Amino acid sequence: MNPRDLLAQLVSIDSVNPDLVPGGNGEHEIAGFITTWFRAHDFDVHRLERRPGRPSLVAVRKGTGGGKSLMLNGHVDTVGLAGYDGDPLRPHVENGRMFGRGTFDMKGGIAAMMVAAARATERPLRGDVIVACVADEEHGSFGTEEVLEHFTADAAIVTEPSHLEVTLAHKGFVWFDVEVEGRAAHGSRPELGIDAITKAGQFLVALERLGQDLHEGPRHHLLGTGTVHASLISGGEEASTYPSACRITLERRTVPGESPQQTEDELRTILDHLTATVPDFKAELTRGLARDPFEADPEAEIVRTLIANLGEPPVIRAEPFWTDCALLDRAGIPCLLFGVDGAGAHAATEYVDLASLDRLTEVLTGTITDFCR
Template identity: 30%
Template sequence: MSAAKGKSFTPVELLARLVAFDTTSSKNNLGLIAFVEDYLAGHGVASRRIVSDDGQKSSLYATIGPDDEGGVALSGHTDVVPVDGQTWTSDPFTLRSEGGKLYGRGSADMKGFIASALAAVPSYKARKLKKPIHLAFSYDEEIGCIGVRPMIAELGKDLPKPRMVIVGEPTSMQVVDAHKGPVRWQVDVKGRAAHSSMAHLGVNAVTYATRLIGELERMEQELKQRVIDIRFEPPYSTLQVTKIDGGTATNIVPIGCTFVFDIRALPGLDPDEIETRLRRFAEKRCLPEMHEIAPEADIRIERVNAVPPFGAERKSEVVALALKLTGQNETYGVSYGTEAGLFQEAGAPAVVCGPGDIAQAHTADEWIAESQIAKCMDFLDRLGDWAET
């Protein structure tokens, strides 16, 4: 699906093309990247791929205006969540317009923003920009903000580093200057198998996994009583066991059990505190008993992914800019994670502001209001005004 050289598309037309690419995180996104590359080249904008190690996925970075550092980057992820198990009333990968709503997987999260940014390219090219506007499109955000990390590592090296970053996650075009940070761990418990009639000869991995889960539940209750920030819903850090698998047969003492838990941490909470406490509990309350019967028994706790909580600086330049561009005077906090914290850690202050409602993200019949696309285009047009000054 190529883009005609130099042809301008409306954001809705571009969204239809982007939605048509099934960029579920388990698949590659190279078709979409090639389309965007071709579209940008048609408007005289060079871009660079940052390819994954296996060559199956790629981020894309482009600069409009002065080929230099500074300016603002518009950040969006190209991947979407699966539609498996969901009941859609139409093809998830064919954009459908009805009643002022645009239905399709990724329409809200977050191809609506990418389409809007691409639709603004011809206008940006026609302007005499004094500050660059960068496009930073990543992959695998949905499974832990994976693809953006190699791209961020190139900022200030092979890629011009933006002065500020606007992450276009769906915020209904409200300015978000803080979000929680998702951190995920996997716990593997190894016991010793035995016939269930001779249970005293074995070490039940499921039993000890439940002890660890009980400790996590105690920590969860404590977190509810700790730092309360009413800007978030819920107003505290959350901790949940999200997956568990153990045992081999009903008449065998389970030799293994694995579970996964995650925390959505408020800005300021150190996830190391959670991990340290669980390790201490394992070492003092579980392993000594396990080793009395099975010296080979073990508990492994591995952090498998972490996205930092995001909190903009009190006098953040990019937050002030976003408020000016939206005409708002209030910022918000959200409970979902984004790439903003990663950009900020790399020295590129960020803000989150984009079209669509997060309530529609990941759902069957995901949709974005056409009015939200229009608001985003107005926002991007005013950004162009700012970049000309």
């Protein structure tokens, strides 16, 4: 059970998320490989596949009873292969690094938690060991959502890459669409037309001001402040026509203590002010996907157990991006994030530091043993 060899096998399997890249291979092929591997190591394997072709796997080694259960969680989907420098599905090792799509984000974490779970359960443990290899984290995280409808645990570790630093918080996000209404008319008839695009400009100026206010406002001790930015804009039909509509998509990144409703209220306050002060301004706000921020209890047993297995003073960190930790936490499962070192997530070159892969496997093995014993 060598995590390096297992990682090379996982990387060679195309698992591009088809919601990100139309026609992507998805998780079905890698799920078959992982199923065979876990069954060979005497785990019960449960396949969850509400969306056909997009399975998540949960491998379970039942304990003897009376111990705490631990879930290891990681996603098997990757971003696209186009534009990768070299063959993204042919992993190669150079100067202590393994290169290939997913080595860092996050098949390195998958390989480590698989091997660690198998090693830790070579001798009976009292608590259950649960390994969730989930679909779709790179897009909508329906994989972990589906897993949590069927499984729970006393604690969890998400093995997203963290450079072997203990990650106890990350930001959330909320997406919004703002549809600014105008009135179509020929460009020669300004008395009839209302320019939705210039009206939208008023909102964009106010949005930038909101971002500045957030930057100057209260700060989270690990994550700093929330942020907001415009992501997409579209409007107009042709050069000689006043545009009847302009749509802006924006993202609000949140820190612990900020809720989706709070961020919606911020934007409604801005739109209400513009409606009251800008002639002919009219807009509709629609909230889209929302994901909560995450913050772990630093005194939780799983945090203390993992830090004890590090054997050295930990580096505590937080991430600006979102992870499935927030879903686990919302489900009442104390958790943290801890993973490999490396670089190149979503980039043209991606690699994992192999020494960190070995170290992650070692720390996870000890943490499983201590927590479930």
